Amino acid sequence: MNQIDRVAPRLPAPTRIGQATAVEQSRAVAEVHAAIVVAQQCPRDIQAARAAMQDSCAQKFLAERAFYRYNRAGKNITGPTVHLARELARCFGNVQYGVSEMRRDDEYGQSEMQAWAWDVERNTRSSLNFIVPHARDTSDGATALTSARDIYENNANAGARRLREVIFAILPPWFVEEAKELCNKTLAGGGEGxxxxxxxxxxxxxxxxxxxxxxxxxxxxxxxxxxxxxxxxxxxxxxxxxxxxxxxxxxxxFPQPRVTVEEITKPQKPAAEGTEKVSEPEEGSEPEPSESDPLHYSEEEISETGGDS
Structure with a gap:
């Protein structure tokens, strides 16, 4: 017994392996070996990959799906989408990627997943293991998901975001940046000449x-x-x-513009001659605000407009 066996207990192994399992294990090993051999015998052509990327990014359909944008904590978050990442992996060549659900635990309401990308030719691999709770964030807090379809879609969405990151991790930065630049140009020109x-x-x-x-x-x-x-x-x-x-x-x-305190307190121009003068309120009394007056604000509303405090 070697030193490792004495320190750490052995992991339990299956006592019986079926024929289908044995065939699948052999197939997986052979597939990985074949992918490496083929990638090394047929290395990618960088110029051809770049030309394929430029041709794809010139298409309006891809350019319109190349970027996402959403609001978080009052800030706009934007960046390239997983659709662009998958297309760049295809153009670059000799790249494998995927998302795997390693374990689903309905008792604790979560799934353990892995997103991975592998440059077979360079033998560069990036992977992320992450936990996806079976819940959806709403304005009223997290809502638990119980439907099998809801859980699947929630896992797929979380997996797509991680897949985007691992694909970009193995692609050359210049390749990704040039693709983003070309997609912006396609969007600017409409893709229709x-x-x-x-x-x-x-x-x-x-x-x-x-x-x-x-x-x-x-x-x-x-x-x-x-x-x-x-x-x-x-x-x-x-x-x-x-x-x-x-x-x-x-x-x-596109938030609606709000009236500032300076605009409310701005002195009004004197009324022209011949117009009726509004009577001043008596000292110690306050005029009744009109409901149709667009410049009427309560104290709470004025304090929110960003006035001096």
Whole structure:
């Protein structure tokens, strides 16, 4: 008995292995060995991989699905999606990836999962083991999931986010950054050979259909529409797709402007001659606020507008 056997107990092993299990074990070993041999005999062509990536990123369908955007704690979070990651892995070649559900524990309401990506040619592997609770976060707190379909979809969503990270971990950074740049250019140009003014007009009309005015778009970007460039249009397209996918809401991206304390206390211009003068209230009394007065605020509302305190 060697030293390891004396210190650590042996793991339990199955006393009986069926024929199907033995065949599957042999097949898995042979498959891994064959993948390594084929990858080394047929190494990737970097120029061909780059050309395939450029061709894919020039397609409008991929560019529109290449980025996500959502709101967390009042901040907009954006980045490349798992759809872009999978396409880049395909273009790069000799890459295997996947998500495995290693164990599901319904008693404790959680699943143990693994996301992995493997560059077979370079023998570079990245993996993440993580626990996925069988629950969904809502505005009223976490809600437990009991339906098999809900648990599956929840696990799939969590696995897709980790899969995106492990794929990007084994791809060259320049390959990913160039793909993101090309997708932004495709979004800016619409992918249909249109000029920038035509694309800007299409974007404005599209937002008008969901109740967002050009003034709100200009306030979002901090410049007038005549000064927009391709990156501004790409940003608006990403926001548009995120709204359509219900990742963010219109109110989160385009909040209505609020009246500030300075605007409320701003002195009014003197009334022109011939107009009726409003009588001043008696000393010690307060005028009754009108419900239709848009500038009327309670003390609590004024304190929230960011006035001096």
């Amino acid at each position: 249109k000029t920038l003014p035509q694309v800007i007009t299409d974007v404005i009309e599209g937002y008008a259909g969901i109740g967002v005015s050009p003034d709100q778009l200009e306030q979002k970007l901090g410049r007038s529409k005549d000064e927009w460039n391709g990156y501004d249009v790409a940003q608006l397209r990403v926001i548009w797709r995120s709204i359509r996918r219900r990742e963010v809401t219109i109110e989160e991206e």
